[in-house]
Amino acid sequence: MVDRDKIQFDLIKLAGGGRILRLTEPRSGLALEKKLAPADAVVRQKKKLLHAFEAALARVELAAA
Amino acid sequence: MGEWCLIFAVIDINQFKNLRLHGGFLIKDIELTDAPIVDAIGREAVAQTRVIAREFRLFIRAGLSEEELSITLYHEILEAASVAVANPPDRVIEFNEADFERAAREAHERWGDASPANLNLLLQFHGFRGQ
Numbered sequence A: 001m002v003d004r005d006k007i008q009f010d011l012i013k014l015a016g017g018g019r020i021l022r023l024t025e026p027r028s029g030l031a032l033e034k035k036l037a038p039a040d041a042v043v044r045q046k047k048k049l050l051h052a053f054e055a056a057l058a059r060v061e062l063a064a065a
Numbered sequence B: 001m002g003e004w005c006l007i008f009a010v011i012d013i014n015q016f017k018n019l020r021l022h023g024g025f026l027i028k029d030i031e032l033t034d035a036p037i038v039d040a041i042g043r044e045a046v047a048q049t050r051v052i053a054r055e056f057r058l059f060i061r062a063g064l065s066e067e068e069l070s071i072t073l074y075h076e077i078l079e080a081a082s083v084a085v086a087n088p089p090d091r092v093i094e095f096n097e098a099d100f101e102r103a104a105r106e107a108h109e110r111w112g113d114a115s116p117a118n119l120n121l122l123l124q125f126h127g128f129r130g131q
Helices: A042-064 B066-084 B097-111 B116-125
Strands: A008-014 A019-025 A030-035 B019-021 B025-033 B044-052 B055-061
Touching: A008 B066, A019 A042, A030 A042, A042 B066, B019 B116, B025 B066, B044 B066, B055 B066, B066 B097, B066 B116, B097 B116
Parallel strands: B025 B055
Antiparallel strands: A008 A019, A008 B044, A019 A030, B019 B025, B044 B055
């Protein structure tokens, strides 16, 4: 149902300013994104978002079981 | 001479396609696009980098000056590398967006236009190791 090795990270630089980080798991279609806080470390924000995303993926797997 | 001055990017982006980089990264594809990069809810982007494991796919809006394109390439690759790995080097681990932009501008000033060799210098300079 889900494949953690295939998680896509999209770094999107908006024309109006700012940066979005979007995580997508292609098999389930689950996606989660966040506009990055400009003053905070990108790596730390990525780790937090990935943690939340993996929790959501686990719920998807549980629901499908 | 007239007052008009057209500036086209002369960086050949084809040199970056299927390019293996320091740190074990691969630029799988890179595209300059005239079409607006717009997502499902209508937000327009000037650049998008997709990271899957250590592979990168870049979409960059066409029409940037050579300097803007060079800085964008440095920025996208350094930030993508930092997001791609579980434990990035100490030099980038506290970087916010402004820090990545500053590092990209410094790279452009230090080494000139982005090129395969210069992208590798950038990654090495910021602590990415290995092939």
